[in-house]
Amino acid sequence: MTTLLRFQSLTNEISSQLHFMPAEIQHNGSANVKSYFESNIRRESDNKVTASLRGRPLHGTKFDLPSGYTGVVFNETKKPVTEEEDRELTATHSFDSFHYWNLDREPSHGDKLHQALTWIDIAKALHSPVDASITDSQGSLKSEVSM
Template sequence: MESGEDATGRHRLHLRPDTLRDAAPATLHLLPCEVLASRPAPVERFFTPAIRQRADGLEVSFRGRTLRGEEVVVPPGLAGYVMEADEKAEVLTGLGRKHKSRVEDDGEGQTRPEPLERGFDRCIGATASFDRFHLWGLETIPGPDAKVHAPVPED
């Protein structure tokens, strides 16, 4: 186990808020597949959907297979962002030199900077924003139990 990493393998995330302002709107599609690679890919080269409206939902083809789906709207008061680990920031913060996290102090509302720990702290930033996306299922529309349809907690 790396220094600072807890027993469950979790990490502490630090959001770079400046990236939220600059996040360009994106069109997103959640596809029912798994890609066994972790690198940039020219997805738009392989998936430029010609979405057809049917009586019971949306339909599109992907590599000869029929996908059925729906448009999911982000609930009012919330915003959607595509996030990416900021590798450069992680290198800089790994030694606690450039960026600092903020930690509550002694309960008097004061905060003090805390150095970030290599292998435990991760910096993330928004690369795109969205207010809706398409949710696709293989030959059937994903039901209400789909993970992305989880209810939003009320205040």
């Protein structure tokens, strides 16, 4: 199976807030999120927010994507019938920030999503060129690696 990603229609930036929810919602299509969800969001501090979904408490925070990265929303217009069929996803919107929500607890550095976004900075540091002028604590150039 192959997955084909189409980007030609990627011209729309999401104008409203984007929410990453801890729930599976059995609906594909637009929803009146502004009236039914965003109107109930309460700001606790700078980035911390609370709300509820179907009577359950949600704790959230706003995530900004790292500099140089853009998030993309894809829509699968034709779902495959079998596993062997190719999948085709079309980019519909882009974003640079979103709200991340947890049930019953505040988002933390231990959350998988936060760890994945942190890995972007770690990977950048690991794969960037090493400066040849790295020195030790006495100021001399380190040229050997001892084992």
